[in-house]
Amino acid sequence: MERGIHDPLLITTKLAIPPQYLNRLIPRTHVYTQMDAGLQRPFILVTAPAGFGKTTLVSEWIRQRHVQAVWVSLEETDNDLLRFWHYALTALHPLHLGLDALLADWETTLQSLSLENILTHVINISMDITQEIVLVLDDYHTINTPAIHQSLMFLLEHLPPNFHLILLTRHDPPLPLARLRVQGKLSELRSNDLRFTLDETSLLLSQTMQLELTSNEITELHTRTEGWIAGLQLAALSLQYKESASAKQHFIQTFTGINKNVMNYLTDEVLLQQPEEVQDFLLKTAILEQLNVKLCDAITGQHNSEAMLEWLERHNLFLNILDSQQAWYRYDQLFRDLLCYRLNQKYPELKAELHHNAGNWYEEHGMISDAIKHAIAAEAMQHAAQLIEQHAWTFIQQGDGLLLLSWLRRLPEQIFNTCPMLSFLQACMHCYQAQMENFEAALKRAELGWQQTQNQASLSCAYDLRARVALYRGQAFLAIKYAQQALSLISEEQAPLFYSSALVHLGAGYLNVGNCQQAQHYLAEGYRLSQKHHAVVVTLDALLYLGYLQRLQGNLRLAQQTWQQMLSEISTRFVAYQIVAHILLADIYREWNELASALEHQTQAQKLAEHTQYEDIATSQRYLITARLVWLQNDPETAFSFLDQAEQSSQRFGIQQTFLAQLAEIRIHFLLAQRDQRTARQWLAQSTPELCDSMPVYEKESWIKAHARLLIDQTQSQAAQQLLKSAYQIAHEQGRTESAIALLILLTLAYHMEGNTQYTLQTLEQALILAEPNGYTRIFVDEGDVMAALLTELYSRYQRRTVSEPQNIALGYLYTLLTIFGADAKPPLWLVSQENDDILIDRLSEREYMVLGLIAEGLSNQEIAQKLVVTVSTIKTHLNNIYAKLHVHTRLQAVTRAYDLGVLRRSEVDTEPLAHSKSTEK
CATH class of the missing domain: 1.10.8 (Helicase, Ruva Protein; domain 3)
Incomplete structure (x- = not known):
């Protein structure tokens, strides 16, 4: 098959229409006629059990009817949404659908476009060409990923008349077939249609x-x-x-x-x-998933494999050609299973030798994964262990942790007793799966082995892993101790991966004790070294914690960019990191009140979590973020349920006191918002630990905020102020702006409770000054009616100020917050000078001015694109230009800035508040 894009990650033989052998001389005119009729509809489903000739039928129909079709042969390894569509779109490439740019750099495409946007492009381009398009997906029963089914349904629902999808499968796919039948979109061929007459x-x-x-x-x-x-x-x-x-x-x-x-x-x-020679060849080569001449020679010890494979092909003995060069073959799976059964019966003593020979061949040709698999099958466990030990970090850096774990589980226990590194790898895998009892036993075994041999460099690996686990458990000081021990035993030259990892864990430890300066230093250095030495996992860890640091410092935009970078750099194999990135981005969008985007990231995290065996602190955070989003959807019962799940999940790594304190803070906020002071009081009385000086700073701060909130609700303003002022002072000195904002907001409420209007508005203004540059929103809005009233008062005072009086906060920012509350506030009355106004308007193009106005109306990117009859990507380009010209980073900031400068006036847009906007795109 001629292809315009050559990707070494794709097996090109999967894109070839299968050749015909056995029944190529048997015309099936009546079935071909059914297939012809099926082309009157967008979807042809060919479904029947194995052996009904589905592939043969459709491929021969394509040849007989000269159908311009493209083909993808699917298998279990294609159960990845992006890999699946990479194959499908590559198959479609020769049909001139404008896919060159998308496929030329697939990873970059995925970073800039959603899959839905890519499929939309295919659909739209298909409408513009006259030729018939037929996409055949063979062996679709091997696909079990819901996201793939959903994306395929999206394509089906929007296919133009000239685009046809044919699925070949052993069972009905999980698609709404009944609905498709009623809509007249489905043509079906089933077992009775395929049986030979x-x-x-x-x-x-x-x-x-x-x-x-x-x-x-x-x-x-x-x-x-x-x-x-x-x-x-x-x-x-x-x-x-x-x-x-x-x-x-x-x-x-x-x-x-x-x-x-x-x-x-x-x-x-x-x-x-069969001749004895043929029987032996079939049985001995049955252990191979794929065959080629040299591999078969190696395992059989003979040199006639080329002739044997040609003989099998001529005699139709269930041999499938995998490539056009006829270099690789495979047996029909059912036939291969039976051959293996016969091998065990006839030559049980040969099986280990055959696997040993296969493993050696794969090892010599650098195919280490297959080499390990055959070494284990040959019960050459010591050699398998050596290969695992030598190549483990390559597999880990490639995101093949689960594959590594499956091999480790096959090794006998005595090997771990004699190989500390294998025990360490086992501990790593247990850590990633939150199997902490198994983790501790495996790591102690590794440490004991290294201590006996005085292997200081390897011991540093153990200390680094312990630092990681201490961070999971919220034991920041312990994490610092272990990371420092790791660094004391190695240098960058000795072990660059673990040296950079220890730096990152040291920085994360300092981050968790509130030392932002030290955290920045070590995290940045760890990130630099990880990039230098291509330590992918360490890079991801560094980006994770750098984003945390940026958020704690109040740099929401920087944190969003860092975690978005993390997400864009993650291979699809690093599912655990993908989940974390989506969770953290969801919470940033929640804070910006861009709830659709927040829910989108939360949903992505949920879908990924359903298909992974990993569970770590991200699981607890996923429940926590979900609780906060559900709360905003006015479902308190479900929100509290997710808080409970978050608490239970956090126990998997041991008691995570800082996280539990964060949960407590949110729980008390929810309870008091429901006016359930009694439950809040009882819960705090039962759960609060002693607030001592040695308590980690974030843990103590969360408990202080929870208690202060209750005290304010109980009208004990002075007691609340005493707690909050000391906590604010610490946060301020450490440069933790987000904490400072939250504490100032609670202080505002405390001053308001005692009727001190001057301190109330001064403190609120101070919080707003810190919050405005990064568009903090929910942190104010979640305080409800009292905050709305205070913001209204402050806004009114700002409007009355003269030109000579200081304007510490943009009126547009205050106005935007009030619109989210639904407050009946008038837009800012003051305007910049006509000269500046004209300059800015001149800088904005007419189309950019229109887009800005539609953003203020609350339209999404998709809705704006439809209204202006352009693509979504064009709207995103306009948005980026607007952001640059207004010196802002978000839609909210753009509208706020436009109001302040007088570029937009309230009379120019609809009255729908921005708060209720369906738009969340960046």
Whole structure:
């Protein structure tokens, strides 16, 4: 197949229409006619059990009818949404759908466009061409990923008349078939449609297989198999070796179709009738998932594999060609399973030797994963262990942790007792899966082994891993201690991966004790070294914690960019990191009140979590963020349920006191918002630990905020102020702006409770000054009606100020917050000078001015694109230009800035508040 894009990550043979062998001389005109009729609809479903000739039928129909079709042969490894569509779009590439740019750098495409946008592009381009487009997806039953089914349904729902999708599958796909039938979009071919007719059976047996059978014998065999093509083929192969008419008649009369025992019998009959040399070759090569000449020579110890493979191909012995050069083959899976069964029966002593030979060949050719698999199958556990130890970090850096774990589970316990590094790897895998009892046992075993050999460099690995776990558990001071011990034992030159990792964990430890300066230093250095030495996992950890630091410092935009970078750099194999990035981005968008984007990231995290075996602190955070989003959807019962799940999940790593304190703070906020002071009081009384000086800063701060909130609700303003002032002073000195904002807001409420208007508004103004540059929103809005009233008062005072009086906060920012509350506030009355106004308006193009106005109306990117009759990508370009010209970073900031400068006036836009906007795009 000619292709315009060559990607080494794709197996090009999967994109070739399969060649025909056995029944290429058997015309199936009536079925071809059904397929022809199916092209009147967008979706053709060909579904039947294995052996009904689905692939053969459709590929031969394509040839006979000269259909311009493209083909993708699917398998289990394609159960990744992006990998699936990478294959499908690459198959479509020769049809000139404008996919060159998208496929040329697939990873970059995925960073800039959503899959829905990519599919939308394909749909739109398809509408503009006149040729028929037929996409065939073979073996779709191997796909079990819901996201793939959903994306395929999106394509089906929007296919133009000239685009047809054909699915070949062993069972019905999880698509709304009933709805598609009612809509007239579905054409189906099922088992009864695919069965051979009597005439076709006669052609198969008499002409293709050249069997001399009577019409009655053909009819009986057709009846016994019910036209099942694979059964007929198996029967015909056996009949080829029945020399006498009576033997053939007896075979047909005793043939019972697809019964398991009969299948075994038929296979044995076929095998036993082959020359001894062929039988041996089939059995010995059955251990291979894929075959080529040199590999077969290596495992059999012979040099005739090329001739044998050609013989098998000519005799249709279930051999499939995988590439156009005929370099790689594979057996039909059912046939291979049976060959392996026969190998175990006939040559049980050969199995280990065959796997050993295969493993050696794969190792010599750098195919280490296959080498390890065959070494384990050969029970050469010591050699498998050596390969795992030598190449473990390569697999980890590639995101193949689960594969590594599956191998480690196969190794006998005694190997771990003699190999500390394997025990360490085992501990790593247990850590990632939150199996902490197993983690501790494995790591202690590794440490003991290294201590006995005085292997200081390797011991540093153990200290680094302990630092990581201490961070998971919220034990920041312990994390610092372990990271420092790790760094004291190694240098960058000795172990760059673990040296950079220890730096990151040291920085994260300082971050968690509130020392932002030290955190910045070590995290930045760890990130630099990880980039220098291509330590992917360490880079991801560094970006994770740098984003945390930026958020704590009040730099929401920087944190969003850092975590977005983290997400864009993550291979699809690093599912755990993808989940974390989506969770953290969801919370930033929640704070910006861009709830649709927040829910989108939360949903992505949820979907990924459902398909991974990893569970760590991200699981707890996912529940926490979900609780906060559900709360905003006015579902308090579900929100509290997610808080409970977050608490339970956090116990998997041991008691995580800082996280529990954060949960407590949010729980108390929710309870008091429901006016349930009694439950809040009881819960705090039962749960609060002693607030001592040695308590980690964030843990203590969360408990202080929870208690202060309750005290304010109980009108104990002075007590609340005392707690909050000391906490604010610490946050301010450490440069933790987000904490400072939150504490100032609570101080505002405390001053308001005692009627101190001057301090109330001064403190609120101070919080707003810190919050405005990064667009903090929910942190104010979540305080409810009291905050709305205070903001209204402050806004009113600002409007009354003269030009000479200081304007510490942009009126537009205050106005935007009030619109989110739904407050009936008038827009800012003051304008910049006409000269500056004209300059800015001149800088904005007419189309940019229109886009800005539509943003203020609350339209999404998609809605703006539809209204202006352009693509979404064009709208995003306009948005970026607007941001640059207004010196802002978000939609909220753009509208706020436009109001302040007088570029937009309230009369120019609809009255729908920005707060209720469906738009969340950046």
